[in-house]
Amino acid sequence: EAQVTQNPRYLITVTGKKLTVTCSQNMNHEYMSWYRQDPGLGLRQIYYSMNVEVTDKGDVPEGYKVSRKEKRNFPLILESPSPNQTSLYFCASSLLTRGRSAEQYFGPGTRLTVT
Amino acid sequence: KQEVTQIPAALSVPEGENLVLNCSFTDSAIYNLQWFRQDPGKGLTSLLLIQSSQREQTSGRLNASLDKSSGRSTLYIAASQPGDSATYLCAVTSGSARQLTFGSGTQLTVLP
Numbered sequence: 001e002a003q004v005t006q007n008p009r010y011l012i013t014v015t016g017k018k019l020t021v022t023c024s025q026n027m028n029h030e031y032m033s034w035y036r037q038d039p040g041l042g043l044r045q046i047y048y049s050m051n052v053e054v055t056d057k058g059d060v061p062e063g064y065k066v067s068r069k070e071k072r073n074f075p076l077i078l079e080s081p082s083p084n085q086t087s088l089y090f091c092a093s094s095l096l097t098r099g100r101s102a103e104q105y106f107g108p109g110t111r112l113t114v115t
Numbered sequence: 116k117q118e119v120t121q122i123p124a125a126l127s128v129p130e131g132e133n134l135v136l137n138c139s140f141t142d143s144a145i146y147n148l149q150w151f152r153q154d155p156g157k158g159l160t161s162l163l164l165i166q167s168s169q170r171e172q173t174s175g176r177l178n179a180s181l182d183k184s185s186g187r188s189t190l191y192i193a194a195s196q197p198g199d200s201a202t203y204l205c206a207v208t209s210g211s212a213r214q215l216t217f218g219s220g221t222q223l224t225v226l227p
C-alpha cells in the first residue's frame with residue numbers, strides 16, 4: 001500500500017530535550033516536506049527536499065533541522081524544543097515532474113506537546 | 116507571496132443539500148490545486164487534484180473547478196450527507212520550491 005508514515009504519532013516532551021520525528025514514504029517520491037498546523041494559523045511549511053541531500057527552508061524553519069540521506073526518509077529534528085513548537089506536524093511527499101506537479105500525499109500527523 | 120483564502124469559514128446545511136465551497140488565490144502561476152478533507156484531530160485526505168491546465172475534476176459527488184486566470188476554485192458537493200461533515204482545505208502548489216500553500220479551511224456541518 002502506497003503511504004507516508006510518521007512516528008511517533010503522539011509525543012509529550014520537556015523543553016530542551018532533543019527529539020526526532022521520522023517520516024518515510026514507499027512511493028519513490030523525490031519531493032518531501034514538513035508542515036505544522038496551528039489553530040488560527042493553518043498549515044505552514046517548515047522544510048522541504050527535492051531529492052537526496054537537497055533540502056531548503058520553508059516559511060517557518062526556525063528551531064528545526066532536517067536531513068535527506070535516503071530517498072524514502074525525511075526526519076524532522078528539534079534540537080532544543082520549546083513550548084511554541086507544540087503543534088500538529090505533517091509530513092508529505094510527491095513526485096517531481098518537469099513543468100507539472102503531482103498530488104501530495106500526507107502522513108497521519110504527529111501531535112507534539114512541549115512542556 | 117502566494118495567499119489562499121477560503122469562504123465561508125463555516126457552513127451548516129441540512130442533509131441532502133447541494134453546496135459550494137469557495138477558494139481564491141493571489142498568484143495565478145500555480146502548478147496545481149488540491150482539495151483536502153480533514154476530520155477533527157486527524158490527517159489530510161486528498162479529495163481532488165486539478166492541474167493548472169485543467170478546468171475541473173470530478174469524483175463521485177464531488178466536483179472541483181479551477182479558473183486560474185481569476186485565481187478561483189470551487190468545490191461542489193452534491194446531495195450532502197452527515198458523513199461529509201469535516202473541514203475542507205484548499206491548497207495550491209506554486210513557486211520553484213513547489214510549495215503547497217493552504218487556505219484556512221471551511222468547516223462543514225451537515226445536519227441529519
